[in-house]
Amino acid sequence: MEIKVVRKVLDVNSTMAEQNRKLFAEKGVFVLNVMSSPGAGKTETLIKTLARIMPDIKSAVIVGDICTSHDADRLSQSGAPVVQINTEPFGGDCHLAAHVIEKAALSLDLDATDLLIVENVGNLVCPAEFDIGEDSRIVVLSIPEGEDKPAKYPLMFRECDATLLNKTDLLPHLDYDLEAALKYIRQVHPDMPVFQISARTEQGFEPWIEWLRNLIDKKTGR
Amino acid sequence: MEIKVVRKVLDVNSTMAEQNRKLFAEKGVFVLNVMSSPGAGKTETLIKTLARIMPDIKSAVIVGDICTSHDADRLSQSGAPVVQINTEPFGGDCHLAAHVIEKAALSLDLDATDLLIVENVGNLVCPAEFDIGEDSRIVVLSIPEGEDKPAKYPLMFRECDATLLNKTDLLPHLDYDLEAALKYIRQVHPDMPVFQISARTEQGFEPWIEWLRNLIDKKTGR
Numbered sequence: 108m109e110i111k112v113v114r115k116v117l118d119v120n121s122t123m124a125e126q127n128r129k130l131f132a133e134k135g136v137f138v139l140n141v142m143s144s145p146g147a148g149k150t151e152t153l154i155k156t157l158a159r160i161m162p163d164i165k166s167a168v169i170v171g172d173i174c175t176s177h178d179a180d181r182l183s184q185s186g187a188p189v190v191q192i193n194t195e196p197f198g199g200d201c202h203l204a205a206h207v208i209e210k211a212a213l214s215l216d217l218d219a220t221d222l223l224i225v226e227n228v229g230n231l232v233c234p235a236e237f238d239i240g241e242d243s244r245i246v247v248l249s250i251p252e253g254e255d256k257p258a259k260y261p262l263m264f265r266e267c268d269a270t271l272l273n274k275t276d277l278l279p280h281l282d283y284d285l286e287a288a289l290k291y292i293r294q295v296h297p298d299m300p301v302f303q304i305s306a307r308t309e310q311g312f313e314p315w316i317e318w319l320r321n322l323i324d325k326k327t328g329r
Numbered sequence: 330m331e332i333k334v335v336r337k338v339l340d341v342n343s344t345m346a347e348q349n350r351k352l353f354a355e356k357g358v359f360v361l362n363v364m365s366s367p368g369a370g371k372t373e374t375l376i377k378t379l380a381r382i383m384p385d386i387k388s389a390v391i392v393g394d395i396c397t398s399h400d401a402d403r404l405s406q407s408g409a410p411v412v413q414i415n416t417e418p419f420g421g422d423c424h425l426a427a428h429v430i431e432k433a434a435l436s437l438d439l440d441a442t443d444l445l446i447v448e449n450v451g452n453l454v455c456p457a458e459f460d461i462g463e464d465s466r467i468v469v470l471s472i473p474e475g476e477d478k479p480a481k482y483p484l485m486f487r488e489c490d491a492t493l494l495n496k497t498d499l500l501p502h503l504d505y506d507l508e509a510a511l512k513y514i515r516q517v518h519p520d521m522p523v524f525q526i527s528a529r530t531e532q533g534f535e536p537w538i539e540w541l542r543n544l545i546d547k548k549t550g551r
Contacts, residue, residue: 145366145453145482146474173454175480199484201423201454229481231367232395232423232452251473251496252368258397259451260367262421274473280502282529307504 120237123205127212127240134217137323138225140239142263143247144256145229148273150178151306152247153224157185159316164323166222169211171203178226188215194228202234203227209240221327231256235263243322249274250281254288257295264295269302271315276305342459345427349434349462356439359545360447362461364485365469366478367451370495372400373528374469375446379407381538386545388444391433393425400448410437416450424456425449431462443549453478457485465544471496472503476510479517486517491524493537498527 131138143149150170157166167188170178179191190211194200200207208225215223225241227234235244246267248256251274257264264270270292278285292301302315323329353360365371372392379388389410392400401413412433416422422429430447437445447463449456457466468489470478473496479486486492492514500507507525514523524537545551 144368144451144474145478146471172481174483175477177477177481199454199458201452228454229366230423230452230454232421232450233455236421249368249473251471251499252366255397255399256367259394259399261396277473277499277502280499 117236120205123209124238124240127205127209130209130212130217131223131240131242134220135327136217136220136223137243137326138223138239138241139319140225140227140234140241140244141247142227142231142234142244142267143229144231144249144252147229147247147249147252148306149226149229149247150181152271152273152304153226154182154185155306155309155312156316156319157182157187159312160222160320161186164221164320164329165219166224167215167220168224168226169203169208169215170226171207171228173199173201173228182226190214201228201230201232202237203239204237205239221329222323231260231263235260235266242326243268245269245271247271247273248288250277250283254284255291257288257291261295264292264299267296267299269300269315269318272301272303273306275303275310276308339458342427345431346460346462349427349431352431352434352439353445353462353464356442357549358439358442358445359465359548360445360461360463361541362447362449362456362463362466363469364449364453364456364466364489365451366453366471366474369451369469369471369474370528371448371451371469372403374493374495374526375448376404376407377528377531377534378538378541379404379409381534382444382542383408386443386542386551387441388446389437389442390446390448391425391430391437392448393429393450395421395423395450404448412436423450423452423454424459425461426459427461443551444545453482453485457488464548465490467491467493469493469495470510472499472505476506477513479510479513483517486514486521489518489521491522491537491540494523494525495528497525497532498530
């Protein structure tokens with residue numbers, strides 16, 4: 108019974124996601140859904156990313172959290188318009204659903220936006236199940252989380268188009284088997300690009316930024 | 330509509346949790362529900378904890394993961410009986426529900442158990458909503474996740490009886506504001522004990538083990 112109920116919720120969400128996708132296509136906006144565990148470094152990665160692509164790529168951000176506007180406060184210093192969604196009024200939702208994204212997106216000037224980034228709720232499970240009408244999905248996996256997360260949370264890594272393997276600056280201080288981590292990712296999603304980055308030092312950002320730029324240019328024809 | 334549905338699922342779960350609680354009381358088993366983000370160090374913390382309390386405290390473990398038996402394999406080296414639950418057949422559930430715990434608990438020899446540890450699915454949101462009939466709940470929060478997680482995931486920190494602040498061995502390598510982290514925890518749950526530990530080096534384990542021992546002794550009258 109529980110599974111049937113979940114199916115219905117997901118069906119309603121898919122319909123809303125298709126509406127979003129149509130809206131984003133009309134407006135020529137590339138939408139990137141960014142997911143991870145709590146504290147993997149989504150916000151810091153996005154701040155450093157925005158600094159490299161703005162103002163060339165006109166960017167806006169929707170940030171999802173159960174509570175607080177910490178991430179939105181930090182991101183708004185980039186100069187990009189930022190909308191914070193708090194899911195607490197929706198029952199402390201553990202993910203962003205398509206209807207919530209629609210409401211937030213309509214509060215932005217989509218005609219003046221090339222790239223809309225959605226920083227999802229920190230959760231390696233549920234957000235992967237909810238289509239929000241995005242063009243691409245990425246997962247930020249941080250080194251301190253350990254090597255085997257792709258094997259333990261396969262849906263997330265299967266559904267994403269790239270992994271940002273973050274906090275590589277901590278590698279000298281951890282017993283971390285980088286080859287094992289890459290092997291786990293490849294087992295779940297063989298051809299997925301993996302960008303090894305440190306959001307703190309900005310090491311390894313060039314290939315990631317180039318990959319992102321290509322996707323945006325392809326959709327928006329800038 | 331979605332909220333009503335969730336309410337129903339939670340009501341069914343509560344009834345099952347009460348049945349579990351009755352069973353655990355009859356058998357004189359203390360049940361500890363251990364929760365955290367993915368990769369915060371639950372398994373390593375439990376391995377080091379079991380080494381300190383066994384065989385004096387007769388322990389068993391139920392481990393929840395969507396996929397794999399990695400954690401169970403590691404934990405079983407402690408000599409404790411370990412049951413791995415994979416939630417993938419249940420739709421990749423992001424938490425352990427009471428009926429799943431009942432099934433796993435009945436496969437253990439509860440008469441020969443003082444302490445039953447439940448290592449929940451790595452997720453800082455959903456597991457906090459599901460009573461499994463436990464006596465106590467703790468959350469493992471790792472230093473690399475950042476200071477503000479208690480503010481962003483308040484239900485988890487409100488519902489737990491203690492925080493294990495893990496990976497303190499990484500403090501010298503991070504820009505981490507320990508006072509800020511403690512302040513965030515106190516804002517959500519003013520009198521909650523916070524044990525600063527490193528599961529890797531076992532620094533800070535004594536007070537945590539003493540706290541746990543006291544709780545177990547109080548319930549089981551060992």
